[in-house]
Amino acid sequence: GENVEQHPSTLSVQEGDSAVIKCTYSDSASNYFPWYKQELGKRPQLIIDIRSNVGEKKDQRIAVTLNKTAKHFSLHITETQPEDSAVYFCAASTNFGNEKLTFGTGTRLTIIP
Amino acid sequence: KAGVTQTPRYLIKTRGQQVTLSCSPISGHRSVSWYQQTPGQGLQFLFEYFSETQRNKGNFPGRFSGRQFSNSRSEMNVSTLELGDSALYLCASSLFQDTQYFGPGTRLTVL
Numbered sequence: 134g135e136n137v138e139q140h141p142s143t144l145s146v147q148e149g150d151s152a153v154i155k156c157t158y159s160d161s162a163s164n165y166f167p168w169y170k171q172e173l174g175k176r177p178q179l180i181i182d183i184r185s186n187v188g189e190k191k192d193q194r195i196a197v198t199l200n201k202t203a204k205h206f207s208l209h210i211t212e213t214q215p216e217d218s219a220v221y222f223c224a225a226s227t228n229f230g231n232e233k234l235t236f237g238t239g240t241r242l243t244i245i246p
Numbered sequence: 247k248a249g250v251t252q253t254p255r256y257l258i259k260t261r262g263q264q265v266t267l268s269c270s271p272i273s274g275h276r277s278v279s280w281y282q283q284t285p286g287q288g289l290q291f292l293f294e295y296f297s298e299t300q301r302n303k304g305n306f307p308g309r310f311s312g313r314q315f316s317n318s319r320s321e322m323n324v325s326t327l328e329l330g331d332s333a334l335y336l337c338a339s340s341l342f343q344d345t346q347y348f349g350p351g352t353r354l355t356v357l
Contacts, residue, residue, distance in 0.1 A: 167345065176336065176348040177289075222289060233279065233302045234338075234346060236289040 135160040137225050139237025147245050152213055154240045156223035157205040163225040166199060166206045167234070172219045180221075181208070210242075218244045247273055250339050250349035258355045264325040267352045271318050271339030277301075278320040279346060280312060283334040292335075295320055324354075332356045 136159040146152045158166075164185035169177035183190045183197045183206065190197050199206040210217055220241050224234040251270045259265050271278050280292040291304040295314035312322040318339075324331055332355050338346035
């Protein structure tokens with residue numbers, strides 16, 4: 134089955150700097166890659182997703198890149214703000230999200246004011 | 247549209263008991279997935295239902311079961327509870343081949 138590895142497990146950055154979280158997946162059939170943000174005590178919230186027919190997607194300060202050959206994808210957050218502090222999960226799925234999501238182990242991002 | 251709702255939000259049970267959790271998807275969503283979240287294992291897929299049929303199942307013992315009703319609401323049941331079943335149980339709903347939206351979860355504590 135699919136296996137998703139996520140690094141780093143914790144990340145601290147100064148406010149205003151950029152943060153990058155990386156994930157690798159094992160199943161070459163995976164074609165849908167969402168990123169979720171989970172604040173303490175709250176539900177995971179989708180922040181951005183990418184499908185395998187696209188190499189990069191951007192939404193304001195958040196971007197995701199996908200390298201199908203290397204089977205890895207990354208989340209980039211620019212101009213970080215204190216409200217970006219949370220746990221971020223990457224996930225992978227086949228059938229464009231119509232199958233189960235396999236999640237990475239999460240990255241706890243702390244923005245230092 | 248109202249988001250995904252889950253009831254109850256918190257549950258305390260003792261070992262050996264059984265529990266039923268409920269999930270109401272976003273209106274129009276026919277797919278409901280369940281996940282278990284623990285600090286040690288992260289988010290793990292339990293099962294997924296679409297139009298009252300279980301389409302996918304994760305690697306959990308048979309004590310974990312679920313069902314979906316004709317209105318797309320879903321329930322999951324855990325029988326013979328064990329201490330290790332203490333977790334946040336999340337359900338997520340989606341349209342066909344689309345984003346999964348999570349509910350707030352049910353926090354289950356087994357004593």
